[in-house]
Amino acid sequence: xxxxxxxxxxxxxxxxxxxxxxxxxxxxxxxxxxxxxxxxxxxxxxxxxxxxxxxxxxxxxxxxxxxxxxxxxxxxxxxxxxxxxxxxxxxxxxxxxxxxxxxxxxxxxxxxxxxxxxxxxxxxxxxxxxxxxxxxxxxxxxxxxxxxxxxxxxxxxxxxxxxxxxxxxxxxxxxxxxxxxxxxxxxxxxxxxxxxxxxxxxxxxxxxxxxxxxxxxxxxxxxxxxxxxxxxxxxxxxxx
Amino acid sequence: xxxxxxxxxxxxxxxxxxxxxxxxxxxxxxxxxxxxxxxxxxxxxxxxxxxxxxxxxxxxxxxxxxxxxxxxxxxxxxxxxxxxxxxxxxxxxxxxxxxxxxxxxxxxxxxxxxxxxxxxxxxxxxxxxxxxxxxxxxxxxxxxxxxxxxxxxxxxxxxxxxxxxxxxxxxxxxxxxxxxxxxxxxxxxxxxxxxxxxxxxxxxxxxxxxxxxxxxxxxxxxxxxxxxxxxxxxxxxxxx
DNA sequence: GAGGTTTTCGCCTTTTGGTCGAAAACGTGG
DNA sequence: CCACGTTTTCGACCAAAAGGCGAAAACCTC
Numbered sequence: 308x309x310x311x312x313x314x315x316x317x318x319x320x321x322x323x324x325x326x327x328x329x330x331x332x333x334x335x336x337x338x339x340x341x342x343x344x345x346x347x348x349x350x351x352x353x354x355x356x357x358x359x360x361x362x363x364x365x366x367x368x369x370x371x372x373x374x375x376x377x378x379x380x381x382x383x384x385x386x387x388x389x390x391x392x393x394x395x396x397x398x399x400x401x402x403x404x405x406x407x408x409x410x411x412x413x414x415x416x417x418x419x420x421x422x423x424x425x426x427x428x429x430x431x432x433x434x435x436x437x438x439x440x441x442x443x444x445x446x447x448x449x450x451x452x453x454x455x456x457x458x459x460x461x462x463x464x465x466x467x468x469x470x471x472x473x474x475x476x477x478x479x480x481x482x483x484x485x486x487x488x489x490x491x492x493x494x495x496x497x498x499x500x501x502x503x504x505x506x507x508x509x510x511x512x513x514x515x516x517x518x519x520x521x522x523x524x525x526x527x528x529x530x531x532x533x534x535x536x537x538x539x540x541x542x543x544x545x546x547x
Numbered sequence: 548x549x550x551x552x553x554x555x556x557x558x559x560x561x562x563x564x565x566x567x568x569x570x571x572x573x574x575x576x577x578x579x580x581x582x583x584x585x586x587x588x589x590x591x592x593x594x595x596x597x598x599x600x601x602x603x604x605x606x607x608x609x610x611x612x613x614x615x616x617x618x619x620x621x622x623x624x625x626x627x628x629x630x631x632x633x634x635x636x637x638x639x640x641x642x643x644x645x646x647x648x649x650x651x652x653x654x655x656x657x658x659x660x661x662x663x664x665x666x667x668x669x670x671x672x673x674x675x676x677x678x679x680x681x682x683x684x685x686x687x688x689x690x691x692x693x694x695x696x697x698x699x700x701x702x703x704x705x706x707x708x709x710x711x712x713x714x715x716x717x718x719x720x721x722x723x724x725x726x727x728x729x730x731x732x733x734x735x736x737x738x739x740x741x742x743x744x745x746x747x748x749x750x751x752x753x754x755x756x757x758x759x760x761x762x763x764x765x766x767x768x769x770x771x772x773x774x775x776x777x778x779x780x781x782x783x784x785x786x787x
Numbered sequence: 788g789a790g791g792t793t794t795t796c797g798c799c800t801t802t803t804g805g806t807c808g809a810a811a812a813c814g815t816g817g
Numbered sequence: 818c819c820a821c822g823t824t825t826t827c828g829a830c831c832a833a834a835a836g837g838c839g840a841a842a843a844c845c846t847c
Contacts, residue, residue: 321601322562361561367635393648395607515845516793755814756824
């Protein structure tokens with residue numbers, strides 16, 4: 308049949324199914340959680356998988372991952388999306404061969420978007436059995452988030468629109484997995500100009516305490532804190 | 548014919564040609580250069596393209612880019628390869644649709660590998676007309692190199708096995724496009740433990756001068772200088 | 788108003804990066 | 818063999834950035 312030769316022809320020509328996947332993270336309590344859905348069909352029936360799907364003919368990978376993500380979560384709640392990496396091990400899943408471009412997505416901690424019945428948030432420190440290489444991909448996404456918290460304004464995608472320093476401190480500590488000092492966090496982010504005071508304060512908790520000043524991020528798009536590390540240009544920089 | 552329905556079937560199924568591409572950089576004089584080959588056929592005949600080719604059925608993208616690179620340059624001279632990004636704009640080239648995974652490759656300044664007749668090094672500040680989006684991809688590769696020079700030991704892939712500080716300073720300045728102080732470069736890299744003295748010295752130039760002490764990189768694989776920026780863990784770090 | 792709680796802020800220390808100039812170690816040419 | 822130019826090295830100093838601590842501020846309840 309044509310179908311037989313068809314398959315063979317496809318592989319000889321090197322045409323490959325291309326998927327997109329999203330590691331969608333959100334800080335819940337003291338630990339990040341990732342959005343996963345439970346597979347109802349083989350392969351890997353019953354295991355938990357990252358949202359995603361086939362790359363369409365008229366879209367680039369970022370448009371595609373946004374389209375597929377919209378099936379699992381309200382896209383308006385996803386504050387940031389960026390490309391992670393390509394996963395292409397020929398044995399990363401059963402035949403036929405699939406290549407996937409993975410993305411990182413971030414949802415602010417105050418958003419609690421509606422999600423389908425087969426979908427749930429899972430703490431990254433207690434992942435259920437994952438399908439294919441999705442566990443490894445989740446780890447890559449988490450690592451990326453942690454790295455970028457240090458030298459970008461990516462916190463805007465984890466925090467509510469306005470927030471107190473202690474709330475922000477809690478989010479950073481949860482994402483980074485280690486203690487973060489409120490004093491230092493505020494100073495570092497302020498010096499970089501990513502944090503601006505709103506002038507308003509929050510009501511104290513039931514146990515009292517001084518009312519917290521409220522802040523917001525100056526920008527809601529990713530910006531690298533420019534001379535973020537060693538070996539800066541002297542003063543007036545001339546790009547090549 | 549089968550062929551007719553074949554094509555239609557392929558696109559309906561979303562099967563796509565996947566390419567790999569490499570931005571191979573090398574510091575030449577005071578400016579980085581990129582390895583390009585001149586296309587002898589349409590589309591974009593006569594324009595200059597990045598090395599690369601089709602992803603094969605039994606290899607992942609990194610193995611593939613190494614295989615294709617071997618056709619243009621001696622792989623043993625490529626000291627470092629890392630994934631850059633996926634380029635998937637449906638209109639990034641004429642039909643049929645192609646998706647490409649781009650890589651960054653680095654060749655030490657003392658290597659001068661043999662290359663085919665259709666291939667040449669081009670200074671990145673004076674690129675010839677490039678095919679498809681290869682000019683943009685080159686820019687992405689250069690940006691990646693510049694960023695990583697600041698917070699990783701990636702210099703090992705630009706420098707000879709042993710080198711003087713002034714040689715290394717020249718390489719960093721050329722790659723970054725701005726002045727770099729030898730004193731500071733040595734201190735920063737030494738403090739991070741990526742630079743180790745060999746105990747030997749180089750012969751002075753024809754005009755004399757104090758003989759330069761020679762160094763080498765402690766590792767020849769990529770390592771991120773761990774707490775490379777703000778928001779470090781307190782002291783004893785416990786990973787989650 | 789006393790006592791508990793939470794946030795804020797000033798002050799200090801440590802680490803890191805940037806700059807400068809003197810000294811060291813070589814050549815060459817009188 | 819000594820003065821001079823050259824290149825590298827190294828110490829000293831400075832500024833910026835980040836980490837830490839504790840007192841003070843601003844709220845609660847009893």
